[in-house]
Amino acid sequence: MRAFVGYGGGDFTLAHGAAYFVAQHDQRIYRQELAGGSPRPITPAFGAASTPRVSPDGRWLLYVHTYEDVDALAVVDTAGKHWPTKLATGSDFYMQPAWHPEGDQIAWIEWDHPNMPWDGTRLKLAHLAFPEGGLPVVISATVEAGGPDTAIYQPEFTPDAVSLLYVSDHSGWGHVYRRHLVSGEVRELTEGDSDFGEPAWSQGQYRVAALPGGAAIAVRSKDAFDSLTLIHSTGDLTDLSSRHAGYTSITQPAVSPDGTRLAFIGSGGQQPPRVVVMELHQRPPVVTVIRRSDPEITPRDVLSEPRAISWPSFDGEPAHGLYYAPANGSFVGTGAPPLVVLVHGGPTSQARAAWSAQVQFLTSRGYAVLYPNYRGSTGYGRDYMLKLRESWGIFDVEDSRAGAEYLVREGLADGSRLVIMGGSAGGFTVLLSLVRFQGFYRAGVSMFGVSNQFTLAADTHKFEARYLDTMLGPLPEAAAVYRERSPIFSANAISDPVALFQGDIDRVVPREQSDSIAASLRARGIPHEYHVYEGEGHGWRKAETIEKFYTSLDRFLRQYVLFA
Numbered sequence: 001m002r003a004f005v006g007y008g009g010g011d012f013t014l015a016h017g018a019a020y021f022v023a024q025h026d027q028r029i030y031r032q033e034l035a036g037g038s039p040r041p042i043t044p045a046f047g048a049a050s051t052p053r054v055s056p057d058g059r060w061l062l063y064v065h066t067y068e069d070v071d072a073l074a075v076v077d078t079a080g081k082h083w084p085t086k087l088a089t090g091s092d093f094y095m096q097p098a099w100h101p102e103g104d105q106i107a108w109i110e111w112d113h114p115n116m117p118w119d120g121t122r123l124k125l126a127h128l129a130f131p132e133g134g135l136p137v138v139i140s141a142t143v144e145a146g147g148p149d150t151a152i153y154q155p156e157f158t159p160d161a162v163s164l165l166y167v168s169d170h171s172g173w174g175h176v177y178r179r180h181l182v183s184g185e186v187r188e189l190t191e192g193d194s195d196f197g198e199p200a201w202s203q204g205q206y207r208v209a210a211l212p213g214g215a216a217i218a219v220r221s222k223d224a225f226d227s228l229t230l231i232h233s234t235g236d237l238t239d240l241s242s243r244h245a246g247y248t249s250i251t252q253p254a255v256s257p258d259g260t261r262l263a264f265i266g267s268g269g270q271q272p273p274r275v276v277v278m279e280l281h282q283r284p285p286v287v288t289v290i291r292r293s294d295p296e297i298t299p300r301d302v303l304s305e306p307r308a309i310s311w312p313s314f315d316g317e318p319a320h321g322l323y324y325a326p327a328n329g330s331f332v333g334t335g336a337p338p339l340v341v342l343v344h345g346g347p348t349s350q351a352r353a354a355w356s357a358q359v360q361f362l363t364s365r366g367y368a369v370l371y372p373n374y375r376g377s378t379g380y381g382r383d384y385m386l387k388l389r390e391s392w393g394i395f396d397v398e399d400s401r402a403g404a405e406y407l408v409r410e411g412l413a414d415g416s417r418l419v420i421m422g423g424s425a426g427g428f429t430v431l432l433s434l435v436r437f438q439g440f441y442r443a444g445v446s447m448f449g450v451s452n453q454f455t456l457a458a459d460t461h462k463f464e465a466r467y468l469d470t471m472l473g474p475l476p477e478a479a480a481v482y483r484e485r486s487p488i489f490s491a492n493a494i495s496d497p498v499a500l501f502q503g504d505i506d507r508v509v510p511r512e513q514s515d516s517i518a519a520s521l522r523a524r525g526i527p528h529e530y531h532v533y534e535g536e537g538h539g540w541r542k543a544e545t546i547e548k549f550y551t552s553l554d555r556f557l558r559q560y561v562l563f564a
Contacts, residue, residue: 010051010204042080249354301329
């Protein structure tokens, strides 16, 4: 079970006693009765499907479909007797379809190149008709919110069928809005310098759960820490963070049909992800763990907690991030610790106060970790995010270095033992930092890092095909910028030890991006390691690969940082 629209996500749903899921091998949607029996396909075997959503009466299945780089919103009957039909076409991308409780309306998010979903999207609302013996058809569709410079996230109808909830960054922050479906009145329900949305990198992401009676529960992000907020039908807000202590990263909130329980995936700095259920009306609050993703046998004194920090960058503007101190109760260190600057991917993303096995691997071995949310990261308002437009390779590089310098000044890091590490867009920042700041970092670690912006623009998948238009500028006009921000053209300036890690079937950042850097390092005799993992794509999925990666990483850092 794994959907392949864009970066994936939206793999399954449950409704009316059945599970509907996207099979990895053929990308068809299958129906599986929860009572037992064999799954059976209800969509044909072409293209890829995602985000199945069942109508309230259980008759119809709404989903996102892509075939030969043409996306659509489609519908099929839940028995799979009809050939699917398209309900919405013409836009480049579709996401987050939702049914009205009465089944006669649907809502969704759509957008077009060159925008990414955090740049600007449209919220569409459509009325349906139901021809005798056929599938539903759209009789009218209107844009209710959003546009090229306003990002809308997750439409959600209220159970009373009166309103449509959604997140918009129109005010400069991602806040929750409610639109009355009859009067058209729109009300902003949340406010302040916090975000209730997030960059929609994948299908099937959700941050808001509607409750019966017009209330809702939404995930609020402040300084990279998540908490739950109860939005009353009156518009009043109640902070629920005291009821989920330890869960500082919260995803996929879902309310039970009777509105008495909330399920979500929660994790924290010292807490691996869990599926938990919160009883909403019990006092004192009761939170029950349903499933654990990890045996949770590691002692707490070996785990580090994140701390939100800010620092001035090279031009005086503030940058933000998370700091993790070394943590291992079995050892005592002296002096300031070595520091790993761990750069997040994206680049339009955020390092959050979530469980990170990678961070804990490092901090338990004596390294401090800085997780910079450089200018251009999300979670600090739209203006902060937009600072990376045409500045990728500037603010990420400079803010990461400034953060390391700040920690050295504060006595929280050893300036002679600094490492920069990251994957994908973070790997790009690693390589460009080694080009520009020779000798500042003792070593660099790049995982499937971008080295050539020209080939990235030409070879990447549809979802990111025009991403660089905003990050660097459109081609051919910005060709000089692409060359300047491509580490491969300045690779002869890299003189510090480098560890490169790459999956051989990566379709987001193809292997050639790392091959070219390795060739330059090898030709000049620069100390380096290059590990290519067979059968791996954009990140590691196999247990044996993960074990090999951490073994190699530990050995590399010991040789070139700890004992150099």
